[in-house]
Amino acid sequence: MALTQLTVVDTAVGILQQFGLADLSMRRLAKELDVQVGALYWHVKNKQELLAQVAAQLLNTPALSVAAADYESPAEAILQLARKLYLALLPIQDSPEVIEVATAMQATELQPVLQLRALLEAAGLAAENARHGQQLILNHVLGSVAYRQNLVQLDVDAPLADGFDWGLQRAVSGLIG
Amino acid sequence: MALTQLTVVDTAVGILQQFGLADLSMRRLAKELDVQVGALYWHVKNKQELLAQVAAQLLNTPALSVAAADYESPAEAILQLARKLYLALLPIQDSPEVIEVATAMQATELQPVLQLRALLEAAGLAAENARHGQQLILNHVLGSVAYRQNLVQLDVDAPLADGFDWGLQRAVSGLIG
DNA sequence: ACCTGAACACCGTTCAAGT
């Protein structure tokens, strides 16, 4: 099987899902693909760019979008989108870190993040404020996922209600009161 | 000069402030202290615990507290505390990551975080909701700092108004409307 | 064009042995 950008990224996603970011090294990735480490650098510039593509692969899926028409208000659509994101990222070890790398490079456009902004504008926020509101909500989603994953990792039995949803509701109501 | 826990942590804080987390390795730390790497492990259990103590040193300072009596409402005090935190963490490279390690281990109690919760209770939130509100605000502070620091690192000239304060105000008003 | 082999400059952690 020929080594392509796609197979590299796909395999990286697999390692991330099964073992977490600590195990997603270039060397481990090469081993999984039966190839020398150096070969990877022909298909991907460096690890940072690889992680950005991994994030894109995780987030740019139709499963992580909402049809605005399905909800009676933009606020409802925003809540649902944020919840979808939260639930999708929770089972993927260290996903917040990976997504932060991607948004930091802002090289790849992450679809759910764009939709979040669009919905905030649809709710009546000016373009600039929609960007800031997107930040607030994304910070809360990623922060809550990271917090929850750390609890799991340390075998603290977390309360099922981790407060994500309560905080989300308060944030959205503050944004488009 | 004798090697103590305090000198180890202090030196670690110094490296973090001057060069960032990437340069804060046990080996670099040992070199700075003119000592072999192994010696560090007599004074600190491992790197994770070291980072937790670094976080505590950064946050447990009187400069990062507010006197509730100075503000006419708990909401005002909360805003000021969050702003102080944001401004204090901004110049310290990778500070959000360090603090996430500390809160993840929840071994060390971080004073400003506790005060944030107390102020939310003073504002009328039930104990459980105060914890969730604390999460929302802390997520926003750390997320915004991380976002801003990434912009600096990539030489993108950031807009002075990064939306932190606007988002913070909306969040607080959503929490204690 | 794509990959190997091998190197460079690093990591965190452990532990016998010294003082």
Add this chain to the structure above:
DNA sequence: ACCTGAACACCGTTCAAGT
């Protein structure tokens, strides 16, 4: 009690050389 020396099992990235 505290530290050295040295090892173990890793990292990301580069690059001449092969095919």
